[in-house]
Amino acid sequence: MSAPQRDVPGMLDSLFAVARRDLLLAWKRPGDVLNPLFFFAMVCTLFPLAVGPSAEQLTFSGPGVLWVAALLAMLIALNSLFLSDFDDGSLEQLLVSPQPLPLLAIGKTAAHWLTSGLPLVLVSPIVAITYRMPGSVVVVLMLTLTLGTMSLSLLGSIGAALTVGLHRGTALLSLLILPLSMPVLIIGANTVSLAAGNETYSAGVWALAAYAVGALSLAPFATAAALRISNE
Amino acid sequence: MWKWFHQLASPPHFYRIAPVFSTWLLLPGLALIAYGAYAGLFLAPADYQQGDAFRIIYVHVPAAYLSMMAYMIMAVAGGIGLIWRMKLAHSVAASAAPLGAWFTFLALATGSIWGRPMWGTWWEWADPRMMSELILLFFYFGYMALRSAIDDTAKADKASAVLALVGVVNVIIVHYSVQWWSSLHQGRTIMAEGGPAMDPAMLRPLLAMIFGFTLVFGSLLLRRTRTEVLHRERRTRWVRDLILAPEGNS
Amino acid sequence: MATGSGALTTQLSGRDLTLFRGDRCLFQDVGFALQAGELLLFEGSNGSGKTSLMKAMVGLLEFESGVIEWNGKPVGEQRQVFHGSLVWMAHRVGLKADLTLVENLHFESALRPQSADDLDSVLERLDISRLKPLPLRSLSAGQQRRVALARMLLADVPLWLMDEPFTNLDREGRALVMRLVKEHLAKGGLCAMAAHQDVEIDATVKKVVL
Numbered sequence: 125m126s127a128p129q130r131d132v133p134g135m136l137d138s139l140f141a142v143a144r145r146d147l148l149l150a151w152k153r154p155g156d157v158l159n160p161l162f163f164f165a166m167v168c169t170l171f172p173l174a175v176g177p178s179a180e181q182l183t184f185s186g187p188g189v190l191w192v193a194a195l196l197a198m199l200i201a202l203n204s205l206f207l208s209d210f211d212d213g214s215l216e217q218l219l220v221s222p223q224p225l226p227l228l229a230i231g232k233t234a235a236h237w238l239t240s241g242l243p244l245v246l247v248s249p250i251v252a253i254t255y256r257m258p259g260s261v262v263v264v265l266m267l268t269l270t271l272g273t274m275s276l277s278l279l280g281s282i283g284a285a286l287t288v289g290l291h292r293g294t295a296l297l298s299l300l301i302l303p304l305s306m307p308v309l310i311i312g313a314n315t316v317s318l319a320a321g322n323e324t325y326s327a328g329v330w331a332l333a334a335y336a337v338g339a340l341s342l343a344p345f346a347t348a349a350a351l352r353i354s355n356e
Numbered sequence: 357m358w359k360w361f362h363q364l365a366s367p368p369h370f371y372r373i374a375p376v377f378s379t380w381l382l383l384p385g386l387a388l389i390a391y392g393a394y395a396g397l398f399l400a401p402a403d404y405q406q407g408d409a410f411r412i413i414y415v416h417v418p419a420a421y422l423s424m425m426a427y428m429i430m431a432v433a434g435g436i437g438l439i440w441r442m443k444l445a446h447s448v449a450a451s452a453a454p455l456g457a458w459f460t461f462l463a464l465a466t467g468s469i470w471g472r473p474m475w476g477t478w479w480e481w482a483d484p485r486m487m488s489e490l491i492l493l494f495f496y497f498g499y500m501a502l503r504s505a506i507d508d509t510a511k512a513d514k515a516s517a518v519l520a521l522v523g524v525v526n527v528i529i530v531h532y533s534v535q536w537w538s539s540l541h542q543g544r545t546i547m548a549e550g551g552p553a554m555d556p557a558m559l560r561p562l563l564a565m566i567f568g569f570t571l572v573f574g575s576l577l578l579r580r581t582r583t584e585v586l587h588r589e590r591r592t593r594w595v596r597d598l599i600l601a602p603e604g605n606s
Numbered sequence: 607m608a609t610g611s612g613a614l615t616t617q618l619s620g621r622d623l624t625l626f627r628g629d630r631c632l633f634q635d636v637g638f639a640l641q642a643g644e645l646l647l648f649e650g651s652n653g654s655g656k657t658s659l660m661k662a663m664v665g666l667l668e669f670e671s672g673v674i675e676w677n678g679k680p681v682g683e684q685r686q687v688f689h690g691s692l693v694w695m696a697h698r699v700g701l702k703a704d705l706t707l708v709e710n711l712h713f714e715s716a717l718r719p720q721s722a723d724d725l726d727s728v729l730e731r732l733d734i735s736r737l738k739p740l741p742l743r744s745l746s747a748g749q750q751r752r753v754a755l756a757r758m759l760l761a762d763v764p765l766w767l768m769d770e771p772f773t774n775l776d777r778e779g780r781a782l783v784m785r786l787v788k789e790h791l792a793k794g795g796l797c798a799m800a801a802h803q804d805v806e807i808d809a810t811v812k813k814v815v816l
Contacts, residue, residue, distance in 0.1 A: 131719060132686075132690045132718065132719050133715070133716050133717065133718070133719070133720075137716050138716050138717055140716075141713055141716030141717070142713075142716075144713075145702070145705070145709075145713045148705065148709065149702060149704055149705065152704045152705075153704060208702075212698060212699075212700065212701065212702065212703060213696050213697075213698030213699060213700035214700040214701065214702060215700075216666060216694070216696055216698070216700055217694070217696075217700040217714075217717075218717075219665070219666060220664045220665065220666065220689055220692070220694045221689060221717040221718060222686050222687075222689040222690030222717070222718060223717055224686075282518070282519075282522055286502060286515050286518065286519060287502070287505075290505050290506065291505070292505060293505075296501055296502060296505050299494075299497060299498045299501050300498045300501075300502060300519065302494070303491050303494040303495050303498060303523075303526075303530075304522065304523070304526050306491055306530055306533070307526065307529045307530050307533040310533045310534065310536075310537045311533055311536075314536075314537055314540055317540075318540070331533075335529070342525070343522075346518055346521070346522050349438075349518050350515065350518050352666075353511060353514045353515050353518065354511075354515065355666060356508070356511050356666065356667055356668070507628075508627075508628050509628070510628075591629050
């Protein structure tokens with residue numbers, strides 16, 4: 125090793141490499157991506173069966189039902205975020221890499237959102253139409269779901285990092301994440317309701333965007349700290 | 357200052373001095389509560405709108421205040437434990453959680469009892485304060501569940517400290533988002549805004565109750581922390597010496 | 607070999623290391639010093655804390671007390687530099703079972719500094735080039751170990767940390783590991799290894815018995 129040591133690859137390269145790897149893994153196991161989507165569709169089917177199919181009922185409860193279903197579907201998908209990395213030891217390799225761990229966590233969370241949040245956003249119009257939601261409201265629904273699921277992925281990454289490797293991890297993860305995610309649900313669902321009632325809703329959209337930005341700047345550090353603790 | 361701080365943080369030292377402080381907090385605390393309860397129930401005039409039902413605020417308000425105070429203590433202690441690796445701080449956080457959960461429950465229960473004559477229902481979903489308290493209770497449950505799910509104490513301490521710190525940021529956001537949500541649904545709040553307008557004869561017992569509750573809470577927290585310290589240090593030399601000491605030094 | 611400014615040679619040392627797992631003290635006041643070209647062996651029976659010691663060295667666990675120094679500076683103050691100077695070969699290979707050998711190694715290359723050796727020649731030396739298109743899942747445990755070795759060879763780092771590197775390897779594989787370590791040391795690298803069996807190597811060996 126007389127030659128000078130080569131440089132550590134750039135931070136962004138590693139971020140993209142992590143995201144690319146996780147997307148590749150998702151591509152090879154499409155079931156992990158599809159299951160939360162089916163779950164979302166099924167929860168949305170349960171409500172008309174339980175509370176009745178009248179048009180009035182559906183338009184009234186539509187925004188709330190879709191948002192709750194999306195929240196639960198995100199929760200289902202979260203469990204797998206760090207689990208396989210923890211089990212096969214590749215999490216350990218990330219922890220001892222010279223790259224900043226919060227950035228690697230962003231890479232993983234971004235891939236997670238692309239394979240769980242984004243598909244939900246894309247599927248939501250189909251379900252929304254069955255709930256008799258008008259086109260202009262569907263746009264608001266997709267917008268709020270986009271921002272909201274981003275926040276949920278970021279928040280969820282903290283919970284997933286805290287509970288990875290624990291027995292009964294799934295139930296515990298829900299217990300930790302649901303209270304954390306309530307502001308997102310409150311703002312998201314009510315913004316869509318406002319839009320459905322032809323009232324001004326822009327404040328809610330801005331609040332969600334602010335929340336997403338705040339989560340993006342804080343959550344990765346908490347996730348990184350939690351990963352180090354959980355891997356001990 | 358630093359030396360004093362370090363000495364305080366040493367488990368044997370804390371174990372020795374905690375009962376003294378605990379007693380000095382407990383006695384004035386109980387005295388204040390006794391005065392507050394008597395003055396609140398018998399001396400304060402009945403509310404011109406709510407009648408005697410308003411008197412439950414003498415338990416409800418202190419409990420609600422302490423439910424948030426305990427959460428802050430839990431989060432700050434967790435942060436201190438994470439950053440300065442102070443073990444005593446983690447013991448404080450661990451002891452504060454069940455106390456905080458209990459006060460949150462008390463605030464919810466008294467609020468619900470109060471709501472019965474005021475709203476004609478045990479539970480009013482649209483009240484933002486009650487919703488915030490309820491979500492706070494869920495936070496406490498999550499915190500305690502995470503703690504008990506991790507076997508290794510040091511790991512449980514650090515993980516739950518991270519959760520508490522994340523939670524603190526979020527509790528504030530929950531508070532505002534719930535208020536916004538309730539304003540959309542014409543929430544009915546019990547407490548009229550405007551503290552200064554309160555009759556001094558009503559206010560004085562309330563302040564006494566708040567201070568009294570806080571002192572008793574501090575006393576209980578010290579006692580719980582002391583037990584927690586003893587449990588955590590059970591394998592150490594000083595605990596063995598303490599137990600084997602002939603005259604039982606406490 | 608890049609060394610920290612001021613340091614004359616690459617070196618790794620540990621002082622007064624004490625580690626607890628739960629309430630149990632694994633070891634107390636352990637110390638060592640390792641120079642370029644030397645092999646450090648951690649010896650001890652199962653459960654003596656060899657693996658925990660190595661994990662704590664790379665920062666995966668926290669020492670109760672003591673300090674690890676890389677080129678004369680505590681690693682806690684230069685985590686990124688230290689992590690950029692080592693490869694950690696853990697008990698679990700830390701590779702993705704669903705990805706192919708090449709995809710796995712390609713990902714690793716984005717994390718650490720890479721050596722000039724090209725992938726094909728390294729795989730050839732490790733006798734795994736015919737496994738290139740296969741997902742890791744279909745490889746045997748011993749073959750997966752060889753992929754982990756490829757990760758070490760492809761990284762341009764002075765410090766190799768190996769936890770039980772001979773697990774799942776046949777006689778030929780073990781000889782290969784020793785040959786690679788010896789070459790690495792000859793080039794001025796450092797290697798720390800936890801092993802419960804005797805290691806015979808023609809190099810300066812320092813031992814820490816736990």
